[in-house]
Amino acid sequence: MSLLHLAIISPLILAIFIPFVHKTFPKIHTGWFLLPLPILLFVYFLSFLSGAIKGQATMETLPWIPSLGIDFTARVDSLGLLFALLITGIGALVVLYSIYYLSKEKEKLNQFYVYLLLFMGAMLGVVLSDNLIVLYAFWELTSFSSFLLIGYWNHRERSRYGAQKSMLITVFGGLSMLGGILLLYLMTGTFSITESIGLAEMIVTHELFTAALICFLLGAFTKSAQFPFHIWLPDAMEAPTPVSAYLHSATMVKAGIYLVARLTPIFAFSGLWIWLVAGIGIITLFWGSFSAVRHTDLKGILAYSTISQLGLIMSLLGIGAAALHYPSIDAGFYTAAVTAAVFHLLNHATFKGSLFMMVGIVDHETGTRDIRNLGGLMTIMPITFTIAVIGAFSMAGLPPFNGFLSKEMFFTGMLRAQEIGFFNMDTFGIIFPILAWIASVFTFIYSMIIVFKTFTGKFQPEKLKVKPHEAPIGMLISPVILVSLVVLIGLFPNTVAPLIKGVMGSILPQLIQEGMEFDVHIYHWHGFDSPELWMTVGVVIIGVLLYKYMAKWTGVYTRMPERFSFNAAYDNGLAMIQKGSNSFTNAYMTNSIRTYLIYIFAFFIFILGTTMVVKNAFVLDTTNVADIRAFEVVLVAIIAIGSISILFAKSRMTSIILLGAVGYSVSLFYAIFRAPDLALTQLVIETVSVALFLLAFYHLPKVNRHEEKRTFKMGNALISVGVGALVTLIALSAHSSKAFDSISQYYVENTYKKAGGENMVNVILVDFRGFDTLFEITVLGIAALGIFSLIKLRLTRGKEQ
Known part of the structure; x- marks a missing residue:
């Protein structure tokens, strides 16, 4: 390793x-x-x-x-x-x-x-x-x-x-x-x-x-x-x-x-990739930023802000993928979006991590995250306030922080979405910069909410669970390091440019192979003729106005019924699945062993029968089959008659005797086919089984079977005949289409040489299949211990009572 x-x-x-x-x-x-x-x-x-x-x-x-x-x-x-x-x-x-x-x-x-x-x-x-x-x-x-x-x-x-x-x-x-x-x-x-x-x-x-x-x-x-x-x-x-x-x-x-x-x-060579990644990303950006404003829990605001920022990065990766989809066009036109995606990925980790830690500090030191109960903490928690200002202003895209730089690059990428010529993107591409700008306005608003609703305004100590104070230095170290990176990257962005350039090579390796050089140089100022600058100015102006007059327009959120939300759809869907699964389970879980056997055997017939038919696997080859002798036909007839007679027996004793007759007849087959050990084993098992059946039924309540109402069920008859016929046909087909020579000759030649035993069956069970036999014995031993424990437990409880 x-x-x-x-x-x-x-x-x-x-x-x-x-x-x-x-x-x-x-x-x-x-x-x-x-x-x-x-x-x-x-x-x-x-x-x-x-x-x-x-x-x-x-x-x-x-x-x-x-x-x-x-x-x-x-x-x-x-x-x-x-x-x-x-x-x-x-x-x-x-x-x-x-x-x-x-x-x-x-x-x-x-x-x-x-x-x-x-x-x-x-x-x-x-x-x-x-x-x-x-x-x-x-x-x-x-x-x-x-x-x-x-x-x-x-x-x-x-x-x-x-x-x-x-x-x-x-x-x-x-x-x-x-x-x-x-x-x-x-x-x-x-x-x-x-x-x-x-x-x-x-x-x-x-x-x-x-x-x-x-x-x-x-x-x-x-x-x-x-x-x-x-x-x-x-x-x-x-x-x-x-x-x-x-x-x-x-x-x-x-x-x-x-x-x-x-x-x-x-x-990215598929236009569908570009459309889905960029389209879903920009929708996520808009919906996340729009939804964040309605929340009053600081972590709730940050949750939706995270959703929106992830959508921003995703949309940039989608637009940037066009550099591979259109090799004939200047790929550098689209790689700017990939640059922005990588840069914002790094920036988001710094300012969002610091903001989450800031919210944790506020919650830890005041006992609440509800902005309706907060306010006036700026003088009480000055370091935490500073962390909040740097992190939130960077998220809002304000200079001189790193979020401003990547936000400007984001606008650049969205403006270039109009130039992508697939699925009428050149026509509908204008939607991308429009949604990006609107989402940025809401991003500005919720960033201001985080700072000013928490740290300015009226101090409300009566609504706080604990007396607020500044966090211990140990809790401040991590967010201070992160906001320091926010400032340093904002002031000196090109220190991370080599890493961004390398990451772009990993995302767009085909362009590197074609000899393209990525030019990653991040500027604070692009001139007054830059549309990105005026988009930012518009975000700040409209954002400030909407923040100042929030009470006049936030009622729009109340017009969206909760029962039509995505969360309600999830909850209702989960409830329907649970209800449906319960109904389905109750439909087939009838507490009847007979019903369960019907399901099992019907499924058995359907799956195996369909597979055999589809694969054309039913084969009947009698060239290697021995002749059927008269006494074998007689034995088969006895077994069949005995099995069928059990169904019509009118007493338990008769049923047990007929069942034993079937087992003893099978043992005769073993004897005829020169397997005396198996015949002896079968005889012992049948004798023990018959004795146990007699013992068990002796303790069961007596039933007058003459009074039982018997009804013929065609479904059960078809399933029973189907299982028997299918198993017989599969066995004959398996014998008729052997892909390999029988292994029996191997045992004939090696039983005595390798195992030193003359009884082939015993040697196979004990030596060649020794582990299989060992595990079977282990299972039987565990079952025996379980039965013994249950009997002891019952006897112990009986004595106590």
């Missing part, structure tokens, strides 16, 4: 030891033992930075299932490295923040940090796996670990609801993505992302291409909370604030963004 593989799974390994560390050192906050790992991993991944900037990729392969083309291939290029640095860097800050946020006396820290490590390792696996099957395994682990983190406070009903909601939606997307992986494998013959990129231009015309594209996008859209799958993210805010700061601003919700970026070189 290479050091790179060890780095990826190291959080998973450490998670095993966290419970023991927590128990051994109960007086020390468990987070301190965890903190060194993400720091070391961040430093380790920084060592790849110089090579990644130059376009180099490091790849290490650990064989797993090579026969199926599944190996744990870890690949570090610029795109994977950017996400790995975010996962470990912000992960370290979140762990430090959580040490002061979560009380070691009140919280189950061993569980929290195990879940957090599982998630960290899973995300590293997602962004650094080159094999799609391995990526999928880690992908589902992110869903599982986020489910545990969101439901961490499982005593709260809303936490359990949010965890379940996120799990159902993201796992649905994950299964869809698995379908896409399998379809892509059918087209390319490989699970390797790198190899699939090399075959991209070939598979775009494949009949499975569109289906695979949609399956992958369902996985990406559900994970990154794109419209209409965005509904799980606000409910996930029931998780502790460190979880929200980590999962829902920098990591988990970015997994879908990563998937789209990683698969762009494969699918």
